[in-house]
Amino acid sequence: MIRVLVVDDEALVRTGFTHILNVSPDIRAVAAVPGGQAVQTVRELRPDVVLLDIRMPDVDGLSILAEVRRMPEPPVVAILTTFDTDEYVVAALRSGAAGFLLKDTDPEQLPHLVRTLIEGGTVLSSQVTRTVVNGFLSGGLRETRAVNLVARLTERERAVLALLAEGLSNTEIGDRLHLSTGTVKGHVSCVLEKVQADNRVQAALVAERAGLLKPSEETALR
Template sequence: MAGVTSRPVRVLVVDDDALVRAGLTMMLDGAPGIAVVGEASDGDQVPAALDAHAPDVVLMDVRMPRVDGITATRRLRARPRPPEVIVLTTFDTDENILHALRAGASGFLLKDTPPARIAEAVRQVAAGEPILSPRITRRLMDRVAVQAGAYAQARATLATLSPRERDVVVAIGRGHGNAEIGAELDMTLATVKSHVSHILTKLGLDNRTQIALLAHDAGLA
């Protein structure tokens, strides 16, 4: 009986940096069992690229100028029979990790991951096995270990805010920018900025990332 030859894993590379795209394409095209079938330079190009190339796996950057990788992943995963997504980024903040996984990504790797490991991750994800870099896995395990205590503390902290301020915290936790928050909550941009400033002052926080992590700890995003 003749053997069956499996086709290569079809990969779409999405990154706004042309050098990064070229490097990933060159690396993956030389890896056994993988073929790069297309590239996109922004998240808004992903739907057309999916239709044109039918990839099995998408390597998705996070920060892109028009549509970010988290939003593009969420939209992609809402399609019928979507490809798997590996978020590949230089930014390993808890906010990015949690948003990527909640958007439906099957993997989260840092761009300093060795090339052979990225290729192996593509093959694993295509086979239905989620993948996280060891550094990310450790961070998530640490986060789970303190989650119970953090939940109660975060809820108590947020209780000091007004209902409107809590709405802004939830929106920040979901990764929304000021313009999106204004549209969602029917506020002017100046009002949103004022709320954010008051929240930082009231809670003794330094930046929006800390607000987002607080929202996650409280189970609100």
């Protein structure tokens, strides 16, 4: 059972996400709380995944993210965002967010996205990807640097990075490359270290900048 905590200042959003998640037999929304209760609830319930609103009136979502990520065994944190909060996206990524979901994500897709997160996959709504890419470009992730980073990888690691950038989980990457999940985890760890990425989303952006993806895959990222 994947245990999910929903953190949002709007009761309607909390109720909606809770209902959608609880329909799935393998997912349970263990709590849905406003921002002020988030950190304590994470400590008490120890969820696997936190869906966190990035901008709330009672507390800064980025501060919650930072505090949660400092915990000994932190949950996976995905950011809930809207078009008018794009300025927070890059900061959240640098603070360790594992993905970004729009609040109006298709309800049928939400359980799948949660499963992708818990399996180590990348969740990045296409509507916010350009903001993330532009933010990293301004922060120094130029094409030349990305190419140099990818050049450090072995052929197998480049294949893992390309599939990681498609948003595939470790299990799915293993199926594609005929590798065990444990072997994929080892490759992913090496890839993150070599391309100087803190998480899979950052690594996916390195792959995009380095031209490692096929045109159809780039379209998905953009």
